[in-house]
Amino acid sequence: MRILLQFPEGLKQKALEHAKALESEGKEVFISASPTFGACDLALDEARMIKADKLVHFGHAEFHHVDFNVEYVEYQIDAPLDMLPKSLEYLKDYGTIGLVTTIQHVHQLDAIKKFYEENGKMVKIGRPFGFAKKPGQILGCDVGSAVSVDREVDAHVYFGGGMFHPLGALLNTKKPFLVVEPFTSTVRFIDEYRDKYAKRSKGKVLSLIDAKNFGILVSTKNGQYNINLAKILKKKIDDAGLVGEILVANTFDFMSLGNTRGFDAFVNTACPRIGVDDADADRAIGKPIITANELMQVITIKGELKHNQK
Numbered sequence: 001m002r003i004l005l006q007f008p009e010g011l012k013q014k015a016l017e018h019a020k021a022l023e024s025e026g027k028e029v030f031i032s033a034s035p036t037f038g039a040c041d042l043a044l045d046e047a048r049m050i051k052a053d054k055l056v057h058f059g060h061a062e063f064h065h066v067d068f069n070v071e072y073v074e075y076q077i078d079a080p081l082d083m084l085p086k087s088l089e090y091l092k093d094y095g096t097i098g099l100v101t102t103i104q105h106v107h108q109l110d111a112i113k114k115f116y117e118e119n120g121k122m123v124k125i126g127r128p129f130g131f132a133k134k135p136g137q138i139l140g141c142d143v144g145s146a147v148s149v150d151r152e153v154d155a156h157v158y159f160g161g162g163m164f165h166p167l168g169a170l171l172n173t174k175k176p177f178l179v180v181e182p183f184t185s186t187v188r189f190i191d192e193y194r195d196k197y198a199k200r201s202k203g204k205v206l207s208l209i210d211a212k213n214f215g216i217l218v219s220t221k222n223g224q225y226n227i228n229l230a231k232i233l234k235k236k237i238d239d240a241g242l243v244g245e246i247l248v249a250n251t252f253d254f255m256s257l258g259n260t261r262g263f264d265a266f267v268n269t270a271c272p273r274i275g276v277d278d279a280d281a282d283r284a285i286g287k288p289i290i291t292a293n294e295l296m297q298v299i300t301i302k303g304e305l306k307h308n309q310k
């Protein structure tokens with residue numbers, strides 16, 4: 001049996017170990033060396049090209065069904081819970097809290113919930129919209145577990161590392177948002193980012209009032225491909241008397257994108273986080289990446305200005 005192994009960056013150091021173990025069982029093993037960002041980004045082209053019988057994708061749960069033999073190997077990480085007592089000081093004014101985490105720590109949610117309940121809190125664990133699969137789990141593009149309980153809670157608590165996941169949940173909810181990072185022993189509210197990102201978004205829209213040429217980004221990654229949205233956006237752009245062209249790539253290399261001169265902005269239809277919280281991308285390209293929603297705001301404002309000038 002021929003197998004292609006695929007690891008996210010944080011688990012690539014495990015590749016050799018897994019390859020050796022499978023080879024000792026008589027399997028023929030290949031390792032994908034491409035970057036991968038999630039189960040939305042399976043190495044299907046590589047697997048088909050080398051005629052693999054199976055792709056083994058490590059570190060993420062299934063995102064959606066694909067027409068290939070894929071085995072998902074989730075990685076659970078037991079994070080220390082010793083920052084929970086400290087988090088109580090931050091949560092003293094909040095009786096009901098929503099609890100979210102990433103796939104690596106979902107198995108710890110029961111223990112965390114129990115801790116807060118024993119300390120007088122009511123705990124709500126929401127359900128994802130569909131790309132994430134487990135209650136309380138969030139992905140960068142599926143923060144349903146936080147959104148679904150936003151009305152019922154006084155504050156949200158994200159347990160886990162990094163800012164990528166909690167930022168997505170923060171930007172789609174309204175309640176105070178506490179991050180408990182077990183590996184850096186940090187507890188902090190991140191609410192100030194709501195304002196920061198709202199201002200950034202508004203700034204991008206206003207900077208594009210004179211824009212004429214828009215590149216629409218379509219990724220061929222299995223879970224990010226959205227040609228239908230791209231076509232709808234192209235029509236909206238055309239109808240507004242502007243120019244829209246669709247650009248296709250698997251992974252968008254921002255330096256390379258910057259070489260496609262002539263575009264005033266790029267409209268993202270791929271991973272919804274591209275351009276939202278990635279100021280580096282805008283800097284590398286030299287032009288803003290905007291969301292479909294921001295594009296519609298630009299078109300509306302341009303239309304109003306044109307109307308007022310008549």
Ligand code: SF4
Nearest residue numbers: 037038040140141271
């Ligand atoms: S946030 Fe982006 S990279 Fe992460 S799973 Fe969703 S589409 Fe993929």
